[in-house]
Amino acid sequence: MRPIVILGSGLAGVSLARELRKLDKEIPLVLVTADDGAFYSKPNLSNALGAGKSPAQLALTPAPQLAEQLHARILAHTTVSAIHAVQRRIDTSGGPLEYSKLVLAIGAQPIRPALDGDAAADVLTVNSLADYTRFRERLAGKRRIAILGGGLIGCEFANDLCLGGFAATIFDRAKQPLGRLLPPQAGQFLRARLEQGGVTYHPETSLIRVERHNGGYHLSDDHGAEHQADLVLSAVGLQPAVELARTAGLTVRRGIVVGRGLASSDPHIYALGDCAEIGGLVLSYVLPIMQAARALAQTLAGTPVEVSYPAMPVVVKTPACPTVVCPPPAAATGIWHEESGSAGVRSIFADDTGKALGFALLGEETTKEKVTLAGQMPGWL
Ligand SMILES: Cc1cc2nc3c(=O)[nH]c(=O)nc-3n(C[C@H](O)[C@H](O)[C@H](O)COP(=O)(O)OP(=O)(O)OC[C@H]3O[C@@H](n4cnc5c(N)ncnc54)[C@H](O)[C@@H]3O)c2cc1C
Structure with a gap:
């Protein structure tokens, strides 16, 4: 039986595999990754000095242990150079690999x-x-x-x-x-x-x-x-990794284009994480990845599900200034209303009826409003 193949062992690939294993313990699963396959949480990279962590301490689960947890094969240090969508096969640096479904979780490249x-x-x-x-x-x-x-x-x-x-x-x-x-x-x-x-x-x-x-x-x-x-x-930004998908003939815009069901223009190939443009949105954050991973796991386990995005505030890890921002949807019209004091700033983006569509909270006390405000924001997808 051909396995489900996930390309990438970052937060997107591993979160998907974990969610899938909650639903199906047996379906054959292979993760292919250019890196060493150890699981780490990328957000920890930008606060490791303050947390007193060495790079080695950030690798949370080595590849063999992760493979055991996921009941999956992990092909580490293995680069994928081509996707043959019609044959449902990929070319890897370790040889060809056939798949039943392929998931692209290949991230983004620094600009x-x-x-x-x-x-x-x-x-x-x-x-x-x-x-x-x-x-x-x-x-x-x-x-x-x-x-x-x-x-x-x-x-x-x-x-x-x-x-x-x-x-x-x-x-x-x-x-x-x-x-x-x-x-x-x-x-x-x-x-x-x-x-x-x-x-x-x-x-x-x-x-x-x-x-x-x-x-x-x-x-x-x-x-x-x-x-x-x-x-x-x-640190001027990231560009979704789209070349592999483009060369395979998949539709790409800023990211690999997928619908709310996470399927690309090829029905056997899916994408999520930093490489994907989901319902027109490229959101390079952890919370959207978790939403997408949960939805796609259900689809791969046999129950097609569409992803939805509630408003998802981003916590900026700057201890000098606790900051939470929940940007308004890209097409939203309105203005920012800002109240600032010595201890913080509370900024609300509202439309002309006064409905709040986004917010930014800065300062220790002010950021405590995060959960309440997030619950009042319209969903993103
Ligand atoms: C420093 C930093 C701090 C961050 N902090 C936060 C935060 O606080 N909160 C938040 O929400 N988000 C944060 N983010 C964003 C978040 O970490 C990312 O959105 C997320 O980690 C992306 O995961 P991913 O799995 O999509 O991509 P990646 O982690 O980039 O994984 C891509 C995987 O694909 C593999 N791969 C790529 N090409 C190939 C190929 N051709 N063949 C085989 N394998 C391939 C790679 O080896 C890798 O395993 C931060 C990002 C950075 C850089």
């Missing part, structure tokens, strides 16, 4: 900023435990860390690096941190708290050149200013 200079290729990105292990090795003996991008990941790494005794500097094109998620007062509050926590913040600034200099780096920005750093980390 590399266009930079000049002889050290542009030295700029690091972190989107896996292996990347993070390299990053921590490179941090040894360094002090000044430049971070490109003041989004969620950039802010979390900056805060964490400061907690670990490093000097972190963020460069971001936008006027404020989390420019795409937070309204102005909330953004300025977060910036002030990050700065109090030791982060240096350069808004409306892009780095354009990185040169090697005295064992570190000489950086040039687009205002003509020069900066020094010992290490440069880029």
